[in-house]
Amino acid sequence: MxxxxxxxxxxxxxxxxxxxxxxxxxxxxxxxxxxxxxxxxxxxxxxxxxxxxxxxxxxxxxxxxxxxxxxxxxxxxxxxxxxxxxxxxxxxxxxxxxxxxxxxxxxxxxxxxxxxxxxxxxxxxxxxxxxxxLREETGLESMIGASAAMRGVFELVRKIAPVNCNVLIQGASGTGKALVAKAIHKLSPRRDETFVSFNCGGFTEELIASELFGYEKGAFTGASATRAGLLESAGGGTVFLDEIGEMPPSMQVKLLHVIQERRILRVGGVKPIDLDIRVIAATNRDLKSDVAEGLFREDLFYRLNVVNIHLPSLSERREDIPLLARHFIDKYSLLFHKSVRELSPQALQMLSAYAFPGNVRELENIVERGVALCDGDIFDTGDLPRELNPADARPAQADEPLVSLEELERRHIARVLESTGRNKSLAAQILDVPRTTLWRKLKQFHLE
Structure with a gap:
């Protein structure tokens, strides 16, 4: 043309x-x-x-x-x-x-x-x-990376996607576990069926049961009509259970039964319903340690952990930071109708030196904020949050006082809150926790 x-x-x-x-x-x-x-x-x-x-x-x-x-x-x-x-x-x-x-x-x-x-x-x-x-062909269109660590992840995803086995994705908050789950679904024979996602954290056992299994009319107060659960709705497709390590022990037993029998009972129901689903679970916890401590069922762990995919933190694949940053600049320039086209060498140097405790999600948030504030076509150091200076990027000095893990958690939550302008929804996304969990932490650390 x-x-x-x-x-x-x-x-x-x-x-x-x-x-x-x-x-x-x-x-x-x-x-x-x-x-x-x-x-x-x-x-x-x-x-x-x-x-x-x-x-x-x-x-x-x-x-x-x-x-x-x-x-x-x-x-x-x-x-x-x-x-x-x-x-x-x-x-x-x-x-x-x-x-x-x-x-x-x-x-x-x-x-x-x-x-x-x-x-x-x-x-x-x-x-x-x-x-x-190429991305549509590979099913990895939302995942950016050229590092050896990510190439290994991509290869594993391509290899196991066509196999109808359960998968456990492990990695720190913000590393892209949901993106990997969607890529596996898209590359699988189930690609044309439903992909259903459920976050297991921050909910009561009763709410999890009604959401996953559905309920019959009259099963409890307010159940005015029969409702299919997420597992039933995903028939023929894939169910992604995020934060599986947060699931209450009593619900772990019920989920184990579903995976073993491939059948469910709606809450208040008596007739079993056959299921044809693939289960992909994700966690930022060390489930093996949780099993040893009695916090997670060993039999459920092995049912889920047929294939394990470990996602590296952003600090473990720093060579991907330029690719990711430019991808997010393009994404938000288009979304915000901006003409930001390039990342200055100085800004890239500061990003590359930063620790990124919030991983890729934090990098995306930083770039999104910078593009929104950028006045020209060059994303420069002035468009970065002030905490991204070389002093903040350096590792702690040996003579700095050691603090408890609880204090480190408090400081990190406070920093994320400050960087998001105390936007609790965005802070919860960066921290990869439900808003209810963040609210409890704010109360615990007196950060309201």
Missing amino acids: AGRVAVVDDEAAARKRLGEAFSRDGYQVETFGDAEAFLARQGQAPFDAVLLDLRLPGMDGLAALKRVKAMGGDTEVVLVTGFGGLEPAIEAIKLGAYHFVAKPVRLAEIRNLIKAACDKVALGRANRQLRQA
């Missing part, structure tokens, strides 16, 4: 000459006499390349360039001026112009510039489509 080119110039003769030349080169060309008409059209159907005059009636070329970049997208802008001097050229490049040329314009030069700009846009678009196709 030929590229789309816009010519924005208040001189009718120049518009006609350039438009005809670009049309002969095979481009779809539209011409405009002012910036306002061009921007209206750009908003409807973005161009690949724009030849934009600096001096226009009404809005000038620099202001129009800012608007184009604020819209996002791939459009490349070549700015043209009849006035000499470096200042407008420098300003145009800072604002993201592809190139800057002075009048009188040489047609051959302009045609080469437009071709190069359109080729750049086409190449970027083709690369994105290829990456998307």
Whole structure:
């Protein structure tokens, strides 16, 4: 498909000459006499390349360039001026112009510039489509990583996804356990059936039972109608049980029975219901230690732990930080309609030195905040939270006083709260705990 080119110039003769030349080169060309008409059209159907005059009636070329970049997208802008001097050229490049040329314009030069700009846009678009196709083929489109540790995870996911066995995913909070569970489902023969997720933490036994198993009409006060549970609703598909280590012991017995028998009884029911589901569980706890301490059933552990996938912390795969940061910049630039395109070397250095106790989820939160606050097209150190300075990134010194694990937990919760502006929902997401658990911790540590 030929590229789309816009010519924005208040001189009718120049518009006609350039438009005809670009049309002969095979481009779809539209011409405009002012910036306002061009921007209206750009908003409807973005161009690949724009030849934009600096001096226009009404809005000038620099202001129009800012608007184009604020819209996002791939459009490349070549700015043209009849006035000499470096200042407008420098300003145009800072604002993201592809190139800057002075009048009188040489047609051959302009045609080469437009071709190069359109080729750049086409190449970027083709690369994105290829990456998307590869991701869709692998089922790992939401997971970013090129480190040896993550390549091992990807290979294991591809290997076990087609096998109808239970999987236990273990890793610290924020490492992407839910993404791995969804990737396994997407690569499995069950991909066209339901994927159901349930968080086992922060709920009473009665609520877990009614959510997972469903209930019959009249089973308890308020049960005005029969309701299928999540396990039954996932028939033919995959059930993801997050925070499995938080499940009460009495519910562990019931879940073990379901996995063994592949049948459930609704709360208040007497007729068993056959199940065809795959179970994927996840935890940030050391379940082997919990089994040894009597906190988790050994028989349930082995039923779940047919295949174990360990997710590395972000500090164990620091080489992935640049990839992840740029991915999140692209994601939130598009979401927030920003024109942030690059991460400065200084900002990347600070991110790479940081410990990331909240792992990938914390990195995403930091980048999301930075893109929201960023004024230009470069994500720089000023867009990072103030705690991400070299002093904070350094490990504790040997002469620093040692504190209890409880005090470390209190300090970390306080820091996460501060970095999120005391947004408890976001803090709970970063800490990977239910809001009810966070509320109890806030009361315990007097952080309300």
